Amino acid sequence: MFESIGEKFSTIIRTFQGKNKISEKNIRDAVDEIKIALLDADVNLRVVRRFINRTTDEALGDKVLKSVDPGQQFTKIVYDKMVELLGSPNSEKLNLKGPDTVSVILMMGLQGSGKTTTSAKLALRLKKEGRRVLLAAADLVRPAAITQLQVLGQQISVPVYARTDLKDPVEVARLAYQEAKKNQNDVLIIDTSGRLHLDEDMMNEIRNVATSVSPDETLFVVDAMTGQNAVNIAKEFEDKVGISGVVLTKFDSDTRGGAALSLREIVGKPIKFIGVGEKPDDLEPFYPDRIASRILGMGDVVSLVEKAQEVYDEEQAAKLEKKMAKNEFDLQDYLEQLEKMTQMGGIGKLLNMLPGALKGNISEDNIDKKKLIKEKAIIQSMTLTERKNIYIIGPSRKKRIAKGSGTSVGEVGHLLKKFEKLKLGMKRLAKNKTYQAAMMKQLGM
Numbered sequence: 001m002f003e004s005i006g007e008k009f010s011t012i013i014r015t016f017q018g019k020n021k022i023s024e025k026n027i028r029d030a031v032d033e034i035k036i037a038l039l040d041a042d043v044n045l046r047v048v049r050r051f052i053n054r055t056t057d058e059a060l061g062d063k064v065l066k067s068v069d070p071g072q073q074f075t076k077i078v079y080d081k082m083v084e085l086l087g088s089p090n091s092e093k094l095n096l097k098g099p100d101t102v103s104v105i106l107m108m109g110l111q112g113s114g115k116t117t118t119s120a121k122l123a124l125r126l127k128k129e130g131r132r133v134l135l136a137a138a139d140l141v142r143p144a145a146i147t148q149l150q151v152l153g154q155q156i157s158v159p160v161y162a163r164t165d166l167k168d169p170v171e172v173a174r175l176a177y178q179e180a181k182k183n184q185n186d187v188l189i190i191d192t193s194g195r196l197h198l199d200e201d202m203m204n205e206i207r208n209v210a211t212s213v214s215p216d217e218t219l220f221v222v223d224a225m226t227g228q229n230a231v232n233i234a235k236e237f238e239d240k241v242g243i244s245g246v247v248l249t250k251f252d253s254d255t256r257g258g259a260a261l262s263l264r265e266i267v268g269k270p271i272k273f274i275g276v277g278e279k280p281d282d283l284e285p286f287y288p289d290r291i292a293s294r295i296l297g298m299g300d301v302v303s304l305v306e307k308a309q310e311v312y313d314e315e316q317a318a319k320l321e322k323k324m325a326k327n328e329f330d331l332q333d334y335l336e337q338l339e340k341m342t343q344m345g346g347i348g349k350l351l352n353m354l355p356g357a358l359k360g361n362i363s364e365d366n367i368d369k370k371k372l373i374k375e376k377a378i379i380q381s382m383t384l385t386e387r388k389n390i391y392i393i394g395p396s397r398k399k400r401i402a403k404g405s406g407t408s409v410g411e412v413g414h415l416l417k418k419f420e421k422l423k424l425g426m427k428r429l430a431k432n433k434t435y436q437a438a439m440m441k442q443l444g445m
């Protein structure tokens with residue numbers, strides 16, 4: 001998406017680079033070209049007008065015309081306005097409650113927009129964040145809908161609440177909520193049915209579901225290929241049910257994408273995620289700044305953002321170091337490390353962090369990856385409280401955790417013992433400056 005508009009923008013912007021004097025006419029010409037590029041990309045006319053007015057107002061001020069590097073200034077204004085158009089910082093975050101209560105995410109949208117797929121993608125994402133997710137199949141219209149969600153749930157090892165004996169989605173949603181409470185799930189994602197066109201029935205049904213479970217997030221799922229009509233559909237859902245955020249699916253397709261760009265401005269609700277493929281992990285947070293630089297064909301801004309990301313990681317690392325020194329390192333931190341390392345493929349690095357391995361003759365080849373995956377599953381089946389304090393885990397909790405992770409009570413006990421040893425080693429390490437320095441180096445800190 002956005003390839004063609006990106007090319008146009010970078011051509012417009014390039015003509016400004018390095019110029020040390022820019023006239024008002026130069027700016028007006030450039031703005032005209034930008035307008036055409038946006039309209040070509042199928043951006044809503046009202047949105048284009050607003051964007052152009054804002055950009056022109058600012059660009060014609062003294063800041064650009066009198067600056068030493070007007071090209072740069074102009075580019076920055078266009079970029080800033082584009083980011084503003086797409087959303088605000090952190091708008092991609094989900095508003096969920098703490099892990100001690102059930103947060104509800106309601107999915108809605110037209111038929112085939114990607115609700116069911118996105119439900120599973122979100123479930124996987126939240127599970128990776130340490131949440132205990134329950135999926136609910138409240139699409140009782142399409143015969144195969146329940147099975148589809150069950151298959152996806154199995155793929156990502158997330159339980160699915162389904163009732164083939166019921167006909168009322170409100171009832172299923174309500175029962176699923178009770179089930180979530182009973183099983184100590186902290187997120188319930190409700191998949192609902194879609195219809196081909198907007199109709200009163202669908203709106204009433206989804207509104208009734210919403211009223212009965214009062215969702216924390218009501219996500220409107222929309223296919224990025226829908227074009228201009230997406231804006232009208234979104235408005236309808238906002239008026240009749242109320243939406244808290246948008247998920248744009250099929251972002252991987254080569255559509256012009258302009259309609260998608262109009263959503264935020266017209267509906268006033270943030271785009272939270274984009275679907276970038278059919279697989280469960282093909283979901284990304286929607287970062288307005290990154291998308292803006294993609295639209296403007298500006299690679300350098302992207303790398304700037306990536307630099308900022310590195311700093312963020314350094315901060316994380318510093319926090320971790322402090323925790324270790326204070327002997328506060330818990331299973332949740334361990335899980336996060338496990339995840340980071342497996343993501344980067346550098347399991348060896350993680351293993352080197354273990355005290356016994358500091359002398360370092362463990363290579364990545366002789367690591368039991370299956371065991372690490374099992375460990376992850378075990379920790380993921382614990383509540384956050386348990387991860388923070390393993391000493392509350394008695395026999396009945398062990399049983400529950402083993403069941404939730406598909407392991408045995410013995411394996412759960414084994415992990416707990418191992419972690420206790422690890423913590424002890426860390427405590428010793430924290431006291432020994434030389435070892436500590438070596439460990440930090442191993443961790444790449």
Ligand SMILES: Nc1nc2c(ncn2[C@@H]2O[C@H](COP(=O)(O)OP(=O)(O)OP(=O)(O)O)[C@@H](O)[C@H]2O)c(=O)[nH]1
Nearest residue numbers: 111112113114115116117194249250275276277278
């Ligand atoms: N390429 C791509 N395909 C997607 C994406 N999201 C969903 N799909 C595909 O779109 C099709 C429809 O997705 P579903 O999740 O079944 O859509 P739905 O909204 O649940 O459909 P109904 O339940 O019939 O209303 C499936 O073939 C998905 O694999 C995406 O981000 N990218």
Ligand SMILES: [Mg+2]
Nearest residue numbers: 115116139145
């Ligand atoms: Mg579906």
